[in-house]
Amino acid sequence: MNRAARARTFHSQPAVTAAADEAGAPVMEAFPALADVLVAARRLEGVARRTPLERSAWLSERAGTDVWLKLETLQRTGSFxxxxxxxxxxxxxxxxxxxxxxxxxxxxxxxxxxxxxxxxxxxxxxxxxxxxxxxxxxxxxxxxxxxxxxxxxxxxxxxxxxxxxxxxxxxxVHAFSDPAVVAGQGTVGLEIVRDLPEVRTLVVPVGGGGIAGGIGIVARAMGSGIRVVGVQTEETAAMHASLAAGRLTSPPYGETLCEGLSGDVDARSLALAARVVDGVVLVTEAAVRHAMRRLFEEEGIVAEGSAAVGVAAVLEGAVERMAGPAAVVLTGGNVDGARLARVLGEDG
CATH class of the missing domain: 3.40.50.1100 (Rossmann fold)
Structure with missing residues (x-):
């Protein structure tokens, strides 16, 4: 079975019609709007870096369309x-x-x-x-x-x-579903669409869903058909499983390089993803390791596993109908040296 065949895609929009908390009560959909992202952008001036958006020649060749990398690996603290x-x-x-x-x-x-x-x-x-x-x-x-x-x-x-x-x-301070956190993460998407107005596909790692939700809010507000695709691994698939089920689901978790994507999602983040993310794809842990190696070899970029999943999805052909130009968010570069050395030393 080839790599692309092992990747699974779920188109999320129709799957969740309403969110509920653990007791089954409806959750108020207090989602941020583009205006909140714009306020966050002003608040972050002089605090967060406006990170580079750079075209990747080797990844573009592999994908058959222009692919750009949003380098949150260069953000203060090494992460978005x-x-x-x-x-x-x-x-x-x-x-x-x-x-x-x-x-x-x-x-x-x-x-x-x-x-x-x-x-x-x-x-x-x-x-x-x-x-x-x-x-x-x-x-x-x-x-x-x-x-x-x-x-x-x-x-x-x-x-x-x-x-x-x-x-x-x-x-x-919630890690991913607080509306102010989501708005702050959405500034990544705001910078991408300002730097690359013609962008057609945004590929974003998904853990709790904060950055995918924030970027999705920006993409939907543009009204220009930008597609937002989330990526998880088979061992960190809570959002994928919950969207597929139409309710909060806690799948079994396995050993992973992508600790930043592990853990359950909550009702608010699930409802937001259903509204603004077009699909979630899964890649294997082996594909993530391969993506980390290729990023280092081709671009000199150190990406942690949680950040490399988007590149893994492009390399695997997991993002179906990926219109270009596309932007892949590299969310962070905080990886232990020993772990990075093991990954870089692997064959394949």
Whole structure:
């Protein structure tokens, strides 16, 4: 079976007609709009970098259409997550910030919260899975946040952070479905469409769905038929499974290079994805490793697994009917050196 045949695509738009929380109650669709993304862009001036959008000759040749790379690997903290974290924390009242901030993260959101809190004069506590990459944990602490490790995965860290907020009154900063976080992540899409107005396809990694939702809001507001395609791996497929089922679903998770995409989604992020993301495709972990190697060899780009899934999807031919020009978002470059060395040393 060839690589493209192993990739599965799900077109999400008709699958979810309404979102509900765990108790089955309807969730208010308090989604941000383009105006909120524009406000976030102004707020982020001088804080987040306007990262480069560069054409990839080798990937364009492979895809048969122009493919551009949005290099959030060059963002402060090495990831797009600073955008949403800063916008959310800056949106809080002084009293909310004074109570202290708490969040859960697989690593990148925690770095964004840590730096944003430091810039805005707030204290931050970040719960992370003990299995999170050491480089990400070190950088969270380096930005001045307190770090607490939790046994298990992202979901366990999330529950611990929520419990701490409920117990202490600290302000919880959600990693992906807070409207201010989504608006901040949407500034990635705003920069792409400003730099490449003719873009036809946006390929975006999907974990909780914050960046795909934010970019999708921008794409829909353009009214020009821009297609937004999310990408997950077969081992991190919560959004794919939930869209397919039309309800929140927690699929089994396997060992993954893409810890930033692991964990469940929630009702709000699912409903937003159903509205603004055209489809989610799955790629294998082997395809992600291959994409990481090719990015390094062809472009000199260090991309973490969670960031390389979009390139993997293009290389695998998993994005059906990919009109060009296309832009692939490389969401971050925070990968442990030992892990990167193992991936680069593999054959194939």
């Amino acid at each position: 997550k600073l955008r949403g974290a800063y916008n959310a924390i800056a949106s809080l009242s002084a009293e909310e910030r004074a109570r202290g901030l708490v969040t859960a993260s697989a690593g990148n959101h925690g770095q964004g919260v840590a730096l944003a809190a430091a810039l805005l004069g707030a204290r931050a506590l970040v719960f992370v899975p003990s299995s999170a990459p050491e480089a990400k944990k070190r950088r969270i602490a380096r930005h001045g946040a307190e770090l607490r490790e939790v046994q298990g995965g992202y979901d366990e860290a999330h529950h611990a952070a929520e419990a701490h907020a409920a117990r202490t009154g600290a302000t919880f």
